[in-house]
Amino acid sequence: MWNYEKRLQYPINIKTPNAKIAQYIMSQYGGPDGEIGASLRYLSQRFAMPNRMATAVLNDVGTEELAHLEMVSTIVHQLTRDLSMEEIEKSGFGPYYIDHTVGIWPQAAGGIPFNACEFQSKGDPITDLFEDLAAEQKARATYDNILRVVRNIPEIADPIRFLRAREVVHFQRFGEALRSVQEQLDSKNFYAFNPDFDMPCEASCKNN
Amino acid sequence: MMYQNACSKARLLQQINEVSFAIDDLLLYLDTHPCCEKGMALYRDYTEKRKKLMKEYAQCYGPLTIDDAIENSADTWKWMEQPFPWEREGGCR
Numbered sequence: 001m002w003n004y005e006k007r008l009q010y011p012i013n014i015k016t017p018n019a020k021i022a023q024y025i026m027s028q029y030g031g032p033d034g035e036i037g038a039s040l041r042y043l044s045q046r047f048a049m050p051n052r053m054a055t056a057v058l059n060d061v062g063t064e065e066l067a068h069l070e071m072v073s074t075i076v077h078q079l080t081r082d083l084s085m086e087e088i089e090k091s092g093f094g095p096y097y098i099d100h101t102v103g104i105w106p107q108a109a110g111g112i113p114f115n116a117c118e119f120q121s122k123g124d125p126i127t128d129l130f131e132d133l134a135a136e137q138k139a140r141a142t143y144d145n146i147l148r149v150v151r152n153i154p155e156i157a158d159p160i161r162f163l164r165a166r167e168v169v170h171f172q173r174f175g176e177a178l179r180s181v182q183e184q185l186d187s188k189n190f191y192a193f194n195p196d197f198d199m200p201c202e203a204s205c206k207n208n
Numbered sequence: 209m210m211y212q213n214a215c216s217k218a219r220l221l222q223q224i225n226e227v228s229f230a231i232d233d234l235l236l237y238l239d240t241h242p243c244c245e246k247g248m249a250l251y252r253d254y255t256e257k258r259k260k261l262m263k264e265y266a267q268c269y270g271p272l273t274i275d276d277a278i279e280n281s282a283d284t285w286k287w288m289e290q291p292f293p294w295e296r297e298g299g300c301r
Contacts (some may be wrong), residue, residue: 005273008293009232011225056239064232074294081301169236176240 002063009067010162014078014155019093021156022079023109025146028163029072030106030114033138039065041119041135045128048196050181054125057177058132061170068163073104075159124194129178133171140167217269224265224272227258 028034042062049055080093080102088097095111106114119135122128143164150156185195234251241247265272266279270286277287295301 003273003275005228006290006293007221007225007228007272009225009229011222012294053240053242057236060235060239064236070293077294081296169233173236173240180240 002066008071008074009064010071010159012071012074012078012155012159014075016153016155017081017083017087018079018153018156019083019087019091021150021153022076023091023093023096024149025072025079025156025160026076026104026107027109028139028142028146029069029076029104031108031112031142032118033135033142034106034108034114034118035065035069035072035139036106036114037118038062038135038139039069040116041121042132044119044121045132048121048123048125048128049177050125050195051184053180054129054177057173061173064166064170068166071159071163075156077102077104079156123197125181125196126178126194129174129181132174133178136167136171136174140164140171143167220261220265220268224258224261227254227261230254231258 030036039062042058042065046055046058046062049058083093083102088094096105096107099105108114120128120131122131143160146160147157147164150160181195231251231254234247234254238244238247238251262272262276263279266276268280270290271277271279272290274287277285280286291297291300
């Protein structure tokens with residue numbers, strides 16, 4: 001269950017439209033390392049976590065990613081609001097415009113539509129948590145790529161810096177969640193089984 | 209007067225964003241450090257501040273969340289009329 005708040009996690013107020021930059025940034029909405037994929041990855045993977053700590057981290061980070069996809073789509077919306085036909089045609093935004101006008105649709109910067117193959121949910125906590133650590137780094141690297149393009153436009157760079165910093169924090173929390181799962185594994189059988197499927201561990205769930 | 213109102217509305221929203229962000233970050237931290245007393249004390253402090261600010265905003269400018277939808281004395285449904293956060297001030301887009 002979720003509760004909606006009519007505010008952004010970090011405020012965004014972009015006054016100057018820019019179709020080219022909108023096309024770059026939309027990748028963090030529906031692209032391979034975007035916020036939709038992040039959110040669906042964590043909210044799907046949480047069911048296979050073997051202890052409360054790892055489940056909580058996936059649940060709460062997955063929830064924060066919903067706020068991030070709202071931020072990224074807000075940036076794209078504000079960058080494409082009030083575009084002139086002339087700018088649409090000369091900026092390279094034309095192909096997107098033909099299919100979606102200036103509506104928000106999840107695709108990568110290169111036009112590839114969002115699809116669930118951009119993440120895994122393996123049903124194995126160690127496998128999934130390692131993917132999550134990599135996912136946070138990939139998203140951080142994408143925000144770094146965007147920042148090199150927008151660094152002189154404060155109204156865009158500001159919220160992108162906020163989003164980048166959150167990737168760093170999430171990486172940290174996933175590392176701690178991974179350690180909590182690894183510490184509960186049988187040391188003689190470290191990677192030989194799936195701790196969720198073959199040998200569920202209920203250490204932190206007793207009496208609950 | 210109008211300007212002053214707009215100004216305090218923006219300031220109040222900014223305060224809400226700030227305490228809410230502190231809570232967002234502490235929430236993830238406490239998930240992996242559940243015995244941290246300092247973290248717990250900060251969480252308690254920020255959630256109290258946030259509750260007060262959210263109520264104050266709802267009473268003066270309308271609800272930000274449905275829990276506060278009837279905080280003001282209006283007899284119509286204000287939740288729907290509240291602007292979405294991507295809109296330009298005074299417009300609907």
